[in-house]
Amino acid sequence: MTPSSPSASLARKRLADALISVGKGDRAALAEVYNLTSAKLFGICLRICGNREEAEDVVQEVYVKVWQRAGRFDPERASPITWLAAIARNSAIDRLRARPAAAAAPIDAAAMVADDRPAADAMIEDAQEQGRMRACLDALEARASSAIRAAFFGGLTYAELAKRDRVPLGTMKTWIRRGLLQLKACLGDG
Known part of the structure; x- marks a missing residue:
């Protein structure tokens, strides 16, 4: 700790x-x-x-x-x-x-409930896109990859990242901007 x-x-x-x-x-x-x-x-x-x-x-x-x-x-x-x-x-x-309890529907109504999960082909496509995203993030320079992951998946602000990495805010913004441009190019090539 x-x-x-x-x-x-x-x-x-x-x-x-x-x-x-x-x-x-x-x-x-x-x-x-x-x-x-x-x-x-x-x-x-x-x-x-x-x-x-x-x-x-x-x-x-x-x-x-x-x-x-x-x-x-x-x-x-x-x-x-x-x-x-x-x-x-x-x-x-x-x-x-x-909250008042919702009234239960009869068991026969279960057959009429739509399955709102994505279709198998959509799930496969999403998994492939996630794999491409991970591969492109892994291909970035370590500090840019780390900053982008922390900002976009971890919810940290640029100021928090700059403080965490002990760099000026402008430097952090540059790392992320360059990393995003490289990420865009990588994802666009697929």
Whole structure:
């Protein structure tokens, strides 16, 4: 396990301090907690609920619970984001459980359900395309391949990649741009 960066430690402490202040009834601290965490907690709720409007409602409930329960937060027992994520996760699951159960269709209706999986030939074609993509990515220079994989499959931003690889942002953008041009040429040749 790698030690956390100083900026991550400061952010964690800032959030923990804000939660402690919320526990003492500080409304401004609740606004700070919201600003620091709403995007992450919304993502958790959206992933569980699968519906944007419902996830927004759950997030609102989460911050009401945070206001009510912040006095119980103990930074010695859990990181602040873990504590908040648990509240969001549990609230979203509670919302799912509260949904009315869908009426079951008769067993005879099963024969009428369409198989929405792709046809075998489409699956083979997709596998071949994935193989071509992997081969073209493997043919790139290692740093460009790594950066493209991290950016497009791992979700890292160019700034995060530049920081990770300890290079200027412009250098990272150049590596990725050149790698994408080479990737385009490789895939176009197939």
